Amino acid sequence: MSLKSRSGPLGYLGIFVLLSIYFLPTGAQGSDVGNCLLCHKYPGLSRVDENAEMRLLYVNEEIFNKSVHAKVKCEGCHTDIKKIPHEPVKPVDCLVLCHIIEPSEEQKFSHKSVETFLADSVHGKKDETGKEKPFSEDMPTCKDCHDNPLFRPLAFVKKVRPGVAEDALGRCRVCHKKEEFIYRFYNHITTRLHKSRSPLNIAQSCGRCHDDPDLVARHNLSTMAGGSYGETFHGKAANLLDESVPDCLDCHVPKGQSVHQMHGNDDLRATTHPENRGQICGSVDCHPGASPQFANYQVHPEFDKEQEPVTYWFTTFFIVLTGGTLLPLMAILFLDLLRRLFPNASFRRRKEKR
């Protein structure tokens, strides 16, 4: 069965297209302006080609939209498709001029420059003298190494350290030509992808106001936030310069929003509102599977008789226990040292053997 035979009467197709557009989830359109997914969205779509090889023609839209080429129209690479339904297509040539405008030079974008790099490399088909290398047909072309890669989190820099990563800049230079543009955008993007401050640093900067007793009293706040944070495992690990523990922002800023969108605990929009706390603690990066009860853990414990009597008396018990055990023992130890100075001296002596 050829693709042509599937196209069917145009009337049905029109209705189908309209229905598809109507039911298409919003935001999922990607760059499928030509509506190629009308057919290619079906997982079974395939055919056997002239070499008797099965060709899968299905495009998983969800995956494709997370790939680096998500914004390129299908026709941008499949340049020989001029009408739908289309004839069997030629393999994609990665070096075509693409419709995307490269922002540093405002020219149409192409991977063509890569061809020059490749030709000059160990993988080039010709040697320095311009002679065809033996077995030059074995030399790789684009698609021998590249698939359509998915966007991934920033991870290719093997050792994270401050400053500009040359390995990353090398990637920028493949497509972008202007050094000034490369540096500016590299910095623009990467600073936003990294945490710019350690948890301890963030706690300290919040603490500049939130640990000020006058300010806390003035605003009737329930805790000296930085100090009480330091009493929990979160704050203690932050003190030991752990970068992975939650800081103020991780709990107080709603996921996916900016740090400027914090709300008070009594605001229903606040992540720290009693009804929302469970979701924050139980988030996939923190304590997945945590029950709502878990979120009742006091992340800002206060040693205060009125405010938290249980914690207060519980702690007091251990202080008394520690003092009550150690002080008498240390007194005995001290007396023992003194006693050893004069082992046989005594105010009174036993005269008789028992």
Add this chain to the structure above:
Amino acid sequence: MKKYPAIKIKDGKKYFFRFDLDTRVQHIILAATVIILVLTGMPLKFSDTTWAPYLYSVFGGSQMAPTIHKWTGALMLILFVYHVIRVVSGIITNHILPLKREGKMSVGRVTMILLKLPMIPNLKDVKDFFGLMKYLLYFTNEHPHGDEWTWKEKFDYWAPFWGMFVIGITGLIIWNKVIATQIIPGEFINLCLIAHSDEALLAALFLFIWHWYNVHFSTSVFPMGTVFLTGYLSEDLMVEEHYEHYVKVMTKEGLEGEIKPPHGGGNNPTTCGEPETDEPDSPPETTATEAPNNSTQQGGISS
């Protein structure tokens, strides 16, 4: 079970049986786990001090130290369970079952057995404690004549026992907080954290000040008591700390003639205030017994 002679003689000196191999191994595991736990735990408790990050990084920082702490804690808990099983099975096989065989089981008798276990504090401990106070305050020159286990040793036993229980339970809860809070309220985690770290600090100070003074730094044992390695205590220390038991063992072994006077020369007024120089004339040491003696095969503290 291996029989340990009550007295061993080496280079003409008598050594008295105290701890069997099982008890000594338990002690070494306990000591090692305690030290590792303190070193990996205290930097967290005192995380705002300058030394904490350095000590923590020795154990791999926050990537590794918590893992070391948890698994060392788990090892300590296994030791605790093992110890309790040993003690309980010891009581059952050595005391309860014989009683049952004789058909003399009663609440009263079992209570009496439990009260007479070696580590249970008794009236003699109270008496010895006040005796020691009198001695330390120079009201007498006679050191209390301790029995096989003195109040100090019972204290050193029950303090870590309680400590391991409290720290172990709370540690397990903090470790598995997500599961634990399916049952207990989240606020309990705060209390567990307080109990865990405060009790740990108490235990650490107790061991590194009190226990180490008694077994390392006191002039009687400095630089280090060796009974935790050999299981046998030297005669001098036996006389100093366990005189009553010393006399009992010597008598039982038929060595009455070689019994030394108690510490401080209390029963020998003429030598008071002078250094003890007179060694009792002792017959050739070959008379010392090698015969196994069941009455002293107590298996350390676990029977």
